[in-house]
Amino acid sequence: MTDLTLAATIVGLGLADALNPFSIAAMALVLSLKRPLLLGVIFLGATYLVYLSAGIVIVSGWGEALKRLAPLVPKLVGSILISLLGLMHIGYAIWHWIASKPADANPKVSIKQTSAWGVAAFAILSTLSDLPTALPYVSALYLIENSGFSYSLAIVWIALYCFIYVSPLVTLLLVRQSGTAMIEQLFDKINKGVVWCTHNLIPPLAACFGLFLGWFAWAS
Structure with missing residues (x-):
């Protein structure tokens, strides 16, 4: 894989991960509270x-353990592991198609107020709970770790990936601070859009990445 292809793949995985409906919906919820700028920044910072x-x-x-084991692992085993990761993406897509519901079936959640500490804890717990299903992130970390990057450059790539991941949250915060009229209706539409993406957009994207990983496993 060339450096350009590797970079494009990592950025693409970050963009796919950025469509995470749970973090976007959570940010929209936080921004509906009093002191939206403060609480939004706290949620954004904690998530990042x-x-x-x-x-x-x-x-x-x-990663360091994998580096030590890599010379001992035949290439065929590595290809099988990447293929299994691709199958996990495809399985995740199928599960999403089956489990996700249309927008009208999802109740609207709202809270009136909470503390800054409460928002920080909410961000930490919600992000940690998402990590086990963050398949694009796992794939990107695998590619970064096996790219031959120096440790410092690998950290830079991870930081960039994480910024891409939170970019929709930054956008929501900027929109909220712009003072757009009828902001509540706007965020209601955002919530409905998030639900639509969950049901219609995330499954095919996950399936496509799964197929790509399957191709990459045996083409590299």
């Missing part, structure tokens, strides 16, 4: 730091 920290821990810990 948790995601970044998780990536660094994986690359620093598990």
Whole structure:
């Protein structure tokens, strides 16, 4: 895989991960509270730091172990493991198609107020709960770890990936601060759009990445 292809793949995985409906819906919920700028920044910052920290821990810990084991593992085994990761993406897509519901079937959730600490805890717990299903992130970390990057450059790529991941949250925060009229109706539409993406957009994207990983496993 060329450097350009690798970079495009990592960025593409980040963009797919950025469509995470749960973090977007959670951010829209936080921005409906009093003090939206403060609480939005706290939620955004906590989400970014948790995601970044998780990536660094994986690359620093598990990644080093994988580097030591890599020379002992035949190429066929590596191809099989990547193929299994691709199958997980496809399985995730099928599960989403079956489990997700149309927008009208999802109740609207709202809360009136909470503390800054409560929002930070909410961001940390919601991000941690998403990590086990963050298949694009796992794929990107695998590619970064096996790219031959230096440790410092790998951290830069992880930081960039995490920024791409939170970019929709940054956009929501900017929209909220713009003072757009009828902001509540706008965020209601955003919530409905998130539900639509969950049902119609995320499954095919996950399936496409699964097929790509299957191709990559045996073409590289």
